[in-house]
Amino acid sequence: MGIKVAVGYDGSDPSKVALHWATEYAVASQAGVRIIHAWIWPLFTHDVAPVKGVADSGLRHAAEAILSEGVELAQEYSHGQEIEPRMIAGLPADVLRQESLDADLLVVGNRGLGGFLGKLAGSVSVDLSGACPCPLVVVRAERGEGKPVVACVDGHLRSSKVLEQSVRVAQTLQTKLRIVHVDPSAPVWKRHTPAQKHGHDVLRNAMLWVQDLAPDMAVTEELLSGHSVATALVEAGADAELLVLGAHRREGHPGTLATVLTHAHGNVMIAR
Incomplete structure (x- = not known):
């Protein structure tokens, strides 16, 4: 597909709303969907492997699980759209900016990670608004019929x-x-x-x-x-x-x- 909608996903409720909106828009425009998960932990620690003797543990596994969840949700919303998962180490705004260089639209939630990680990432939507390589949509609400x-x-x-x-x-x-x-x-x-x-x-x-x-x-x-x-x-x-x-x-x-x-x-x- 020539048209591509990129969407940031971190597992938070706002990112799920953004993913739903992005996938519905992709279906309406017959576009492919690129789901981007910015994996922040490698910036601060090299200890991302599974804990010895503990199945399904470790920071890498947690990030992979978040991305897999996003893919599963997108598949539920889509009608056979091409879905491309991307997990990249880095701060969210930097990763989303780089991964949307060839996109026609970038969609993000109005807020993402809270607490410690949220403070590290800062305001992703405001950061992207000043230097996003393609049109940016910041989603707060699901689609509404008849809204202009x-x-x-x-x-x-x-x-x-x-x-x-x-x-x-x-x-x-x-x-x-x-x-x-x-x-x-x-x-x-x-x-x-x-x-x-x-x-x-x-x-x-x-x-x-x-x-x-x-x-x-x-x-x-x-x-x-x-x-x-x-x-x-x-x-x-x-x-x-x-x-x-x-x-x-x-x-x-x-x-x-x-x-x-x-x-x-x-x-x-x-x-x-």
């Missing part, structure tokens, strides 16, 4: 990627598209006044772009206001299947992405 894909546009060049990938996902999931733009400079009661001309222009151009790309797609637009762009985006994505944001590079504000990923109620996609 919400594309967040800001008038920069990155908005074309947001729209292109939002359309693709909406078509794959057979759902509608909602385009939003946040104007943080004006209060809510001025939302529809001439002072909001720039925001309306951004939305109109985005609508024209989508209509040219996918003439039959059900699409709506909305101009949002608020002092905090991140807060407005979190609220916009509360009832969405996916909230799609652009990857903010040098000219952007990486703090917005981190805030949205931390406080989002639903699933978030970082377009690239």
Whole structure:
């Protein structure tokens, strides 16, 4: 299969939700699934072999069991999709970044290992949001019928990627598209006044772009206001299947992405 969906799996409940979402998306897009388990212990100890005289013991065996569990779950969810298991030693964000170089999409849970390992790994989704080689989906919730894909546009060049990938996902999931733009400079009661001309222009151009790309797609637009762009985006994505944001590079504000990923109620996609 030419299309590939990569997904991080560590055995935690959030990673199981992410695996389910990724596999369902792979089925809908006729893609193969690469299940990636980042094995962190070899970074800290060489003692990973089985304990002498104790069957099914040792850190390596535990990691292999986690990956096998992920494969079994993916097989339950899939319809004969190609499944490729990968167990790589390293910190999760580094491993996922490297193993998704040839992927069309990387899917991770909103949080993974807790306690000691979680502190070592840090915030994987926030780390990946700044330097993932392909579009990234951070999953918090299972698929929901009828939920829209919400594309967040800001008038920069990155908005074309947001729209292109939002359309693709909406078509794959057979759902509608909602385009939003946040104007943080004006209060809510001025939302529809001439002072909001720039925001309306951004939305109109985005609508024209989508209509040219996918003439039959059900699409709506909305101009949002608020002092905090991140807060407005979190609220916009509360009832969405996916909230799609652009990857903010040098000219952007990486703090917005981190805030949205931390406080989002639903699933978030970082377009690239």
